[in-house]
Amino acid sequence: MTDFLQLAFAGLSVGAVYALIGIGFVAIFTVSEVINLAQGEFAALSGLIAISAVASGLPLPVAVLVAVASVAVVALLMERLTIAPVKRMTTLTSIILTLGVSTALKAVMLIVWGPNSQGLEAFPGENVTVLGVSIRSQELWILGITAVVAVAVIWFYEQTGWGKALKACAEQPTAARLVGISLARASMLSFLIAGVTGAIAGVAASPVYFTSWDSGLAIGLKGFVAATLGGLVSVRGAVLGGLALGVLESLVAGYVDTGLRDAVAFVVLVVVLVVRPSGVFTRQAVARV
Amino acid sequence: MRRIITFRLAALVAATALTLTACAESESGGESGGDDSGPIKIGAVLDITGAGASLGVPERQTLEMLAQQVNDDGGIGGRELELIIEDNQSTEDGAAKAATKLINEDQVDILLGASRSGPSFAMRPIAEDAEIPMISLAANVQIVDGSEWVFKTAQNDSVVLENIIDLAVEEGWQTLSLIRDSSGYGEGVQEALAELGEPEGIEVVTTEKFAPDASDFTAQMVNVREAGADANIIWGIPPAAALAQQAYRQLNIDAPVIQSHGIGNQVFLDTAGQSADGLLAPLGRLLVADQLPDDDPQKPVIEEFMADFEEEYGEQPSTFAGHAWDGFTIAVQALEEAGTDPQELRDYIENLEGFVGISGVFNFSAEDHSGLDKTALAIVTVENGEWKLVDDNRD
DSSP, rough: OOOHHHHHHHHHHHHHHHHOOEEEEEEEHHHOOOTTTHHHHHHHHHHHHHHHHHEEEEHHHHHHHHHHHHHHHHHHHHHIIIIIOOOSHHHHHHHHHHHHHHHHHHHHHHHOOOSOOOOOOSOOOOEEEEEEEEHHHHHHHHHHHHHHHHHHHHHHHHHHHHHHHHHHHOHHHHHHHHHTOOOHHHHHHHHHHHHHHHHHHHHHHHHHHOTEEEEEEEHHHHHHHHHHHTTTTTHHHHHHHHHHHHHHHHHEEEEEGGGHHHHHEEEEEEEEHHHHHHHHSSOOOOOOO | OOHHHHHHHHHHHHHHHHHHGGGGGOOOOOOOSSSSOOOOOEEEEOOOOTTHHHHHHHHHHHHHHHHHHHHHTTTTBBBBBEEEEOOOOTTTHHHHHHHHHHTTTTTOSEEEOOOSHHHHHHHHHHHHTTTTOEEOOOOOGGTTOSSEEEOOSOOHHHHHHHHHHHHHHTOOOOEEEEEEEESSGGGHHHHHHHHHHGGGOOOEEEEEEEOTTOOOOOHHHHHHHHOOEEEEEEOOOOTEEEEEEEHHHHHTSOOOOOEEGGGOSSSHHHHGGGGGGOEEEEEEEGGGGSSOOOOOOOOOOOHHHHHHHHHSSSOOOHHHHHHHHHHHHHHHHHHHHHOSSSHHHHHHHOOOOOOSSSSSSOOOOOSSOOOOGGGGGEEEEEEEEEEEEEOOOOO
């Protein structure tokens, strides 16, 4: 039982990171049907920026803010320079475009930070043992941060004017434009949300899972699977999907074979796309976001 | 319906694209060939990016520094030395491609690399077919087992495992668990360990595996804790070995932990942090050079290399840098003494004896293309984030 709980908890912590990345995929896809393959790179970039900021003497909270703000700017620039200029955006075009951005970001990170993995200083706190399950304080931080971010994003979409405007763009782009909502601004806003959530995932995960120039690939893929579990249109679905994927991976690694851990995400992806492409953690009649 | 189909298609394309980036291409290279005129060419295939980066980067630094030194001293027999380094991105196919390119396009006289065992396996048949001598910098004994043209400079796994079994006998450990790298570096370790342990009554009770780029080790450590062996062996390289070490401490496993010679660099200490304190590992003497007795035959060689490396790069070299020093220096000595004829080069290396290197004192022979025995490693621990010599293993 202790082992089961330990595995499940480790899975939740990893899954929370997937969930944060998944939120970013959803935020962008709902507004413009763009699948942003650079989502994982946002996380890697923010982790590396935070590590350098701490190394240059900034206190940890400031370093985290600097990292998140920088990545938000990168996300906005990416939207302005590569997404906005395209007249007729299709999902396929977006994949090709964002793959290019992802590759470019990786190259820049490799040049600037070199190839080695590094870990950010852990957030303050003591490791604890509950019911025989040993829990690192950073894992609690990851879960707490994910909860706060998820609630904040959902609140934003459901309770604020801007959030409602984004939902309107997602559901009825033409009607949204007719009532005066700017699609260009909506697209920028969605990239801002994706940049910030991705960056938060990056700094939260770095102390325990480490960051390197190419670490965005794996979590980007897992985050994408998490988002797919929510049909790519549901924030709640992406969060639940991320947590479920993390736990499933951890249990498979513990009870079946550790070598199968990374296969879990692919198997889940294929099964979901074949059986229930509208997402597992969504109601059948899809209300977006 | 159409919408769902489009979505399926898009999702599949996205997943494929994400996966494909992992296998992206890179590197371009030099021109032309030439045998007896022009520069002498040494080709190196290293794990500069990807999971083996903590090994490949210092190896590249070492090779570049040494090549500069050779050319500043007038080259090899009056001919300039040209060093061509390729990045295999820590992949097997990358290593095979790079080796083929170095041999066919650049027509190198001798091949160095790769940094890790998996990519070295991929290079071996290419060197054998082309009949070009190759010196791997990696550990697994199967890289050179029964080979004609391939040599290596990192200590064999069996050398490390013999030291671990010696340690187990000394400490009275009867059961061992193994948590190993699932790539080439960890291949065959469990079998070798079981074989070496059997005459001493030492048993391997569980074996867990991890991918070299894994980030969460809870599953493996839970199973190891469950097995309750007298001591546990983590067999990997940083960052994975460091993350595994952290998970080991996090799950409060009481049994002593032994790491392999894959952790011989500062990157491991930096990433493992406090969790490294108290581990035991058979490691190259480079890490504890300052603690070696003055009459140690390797001491002057190691100290000179360390001083050069620090002056050039402002940091301490790792044991992996040492493997590169050995490979390069053996190659240059062979090129100086035997010339560029592949057969003569090969024969020279195979008969090289008493070569005092960084990883140990090498004695190659037709049967042994790795040249090092178990005295090449000292038993080292970590205290307050620094390497400490436990046993210099010379007797």
